[in-house]
Amino acid sequence: MSDRLAGKRILVTGAAQGMGRAIAVMAAGQGAESVTITDLKAPGAEETADLVRAAGARASVVLADLTRAEDIRRMIEEAVSFAGGLDTLVNNAGVIDSVLMEGANFDTLDERVWDAVFDVNVRAAWLASQSAAPHLRASERGPSIVNSASVSGINGTQNAVAYGASKAALISLTKSTAVALAPRVRVNAFLPGAIATPMAMEFLDSVDDREYTMNHMTGAHLLPRFGEADEVAEVACFLASDAASFVTGAIYAVDGGTLAWRGLRA
Numbered sequence: 474m475s476d477r478l479a480g481k482r483i484l485v486t487g488a489a490q491g492m493g494r495a496i497a498v499m500a501a502g503q504g505a506e507s508v509t510i511t512d513l514k515a516p517g518a519e520e521t522a523d524l525v526r527a528a529g530a531r532a533s534v535v536l537a538d539l540t541r542a543e544d545i546r547r548m549i550e551e552a553v554s555f556a557g558g559l560d561t562l563v564n565n566a567g568v569i570d571s572v573l574m575e576g577a578n579f580d581t582l583d584e585r586v587w588d589a590v591f592d593v594n595v596r597a598a599w600l601a602s603q604s605a606a607p608h609l610r611a612s613e614r615g616p617s618i619v620n621s622a623s624v625s626g627i628n629g630t631q632n633a634v635a636y637g638a639s640k641a642a643l644i645s646l647t648k649s650t651a652v653a654l655a656p657r658v659r660v661n662a663f664l665p666g667a668i669a670t671p672m673a674m675e676f677l678d679s680v681d682d683r684e685y686t687m688n689h690m691t692g693a694h695l696l697p698r699f700g701e702a703d704e705v706a707e708v709a710c711f712l713a714s715d716a717a718s719f720v721t722g723a724i725y726a727v728d729g730g731t732l733a734w735r736g737l738r739a
């Protein structure tokens with residue numbers, strides 16, 4: 474295992490499971506000094522903290538609802554006071570329409586679901602970045618922000634209209650934040666394709682034709698399978714590391730080749 478995150482004090486949102494957990498644990502394995510884990514879900518967040526400690530870093534848990542501005546500000550303050558500073562903010566938490574509403578599509582989508590998706594996927598990333606900015610600017614340890622966007626922010630989606638629009642907004646926010654925080658703080662995003670996490674599995678369970686949707690999700694990859702959370706964590710940790718010292722405002726696809734073509738493997 475490399476030590477390319479040596480000394481970094483990292484905060485990962487939505488880290489009770491899925492890619493957030495994978496990023497937190499991999500960061501610890503790559504030498505991070507400390508990792509703060511934020512989520513709504515206490516048991517999952519505590520499990521991630523145990524995994525982070527086992528991988529060699531200090532860990533703390535901040536329970537926070539990222540739809541609430543006061544929770545976001547508290548999350549940043551608690552992370553800073555636990556770690557003595559902040560070098561990396563990973564805005565990973567996200568929600569998709571189908572988790573909040575059964576049968577969500579363009580025609581049925583409820584405006585409250587639209588707002589809730591934007592609250593977590595865009596507004597929380599903006600507020601967390603804004604609150605973290607003074608601490609990141611003060612960091613002497615290669616500060617950066619890493620945002621979790623999606624290929625759905627580039628291509629249209631059938632059953633995730635608010636989600637896709639929110640991820641497009643997050644891509645734009647990534648670039649504006651990179652402009653605002655240059656040259657002190659680098660800001661980048663990664664775009665996962667279909668990754669085998671609880672979110673992807675719940676999405677599959679929510680659609681009428683599970684097999685068709687699954688074939689569509691994996692068949693759209695040039696590498697015709699689901700990606701693994703660790704395959705995305707590798708890229709997130711690279712973007713957070715000093716190995717990416719000349720990378721800012723960039724959008725990295727980790728999508729098995731989805732955005733490279735318009736085809737579908739049989």
Ligand SMILES: NC(=O)c1ccc[n+]([C@@H]2O[C@H](COP(=O)([O-])OP(=O)(O)OC[C@H]3O[C@@H](n4cnc5c(N)ncnc54)[C@H](O)[C@@H]3O)[C@@H](O)[C@H]2O)c1
Nearest residue numbers: 487491492513538539565566567623665667668670671672
């Ligand atoms: N899984 C995929 O195929 C896929 C593809 C592209 C992008 N993404 C993005 O990657 C990120 C991680 O996805 P995942 O698949 O690991 O998701 P997941 O649903 O497995 O995990 C997301 C975590 O975010 C937390 N969260 C949600 N709302 C929150 C809130 N209001 N406050 C605090 N925490 C909250 C959840 O509790 C959960 O632990 C998300 O931003 C997602 O949109 C996922």
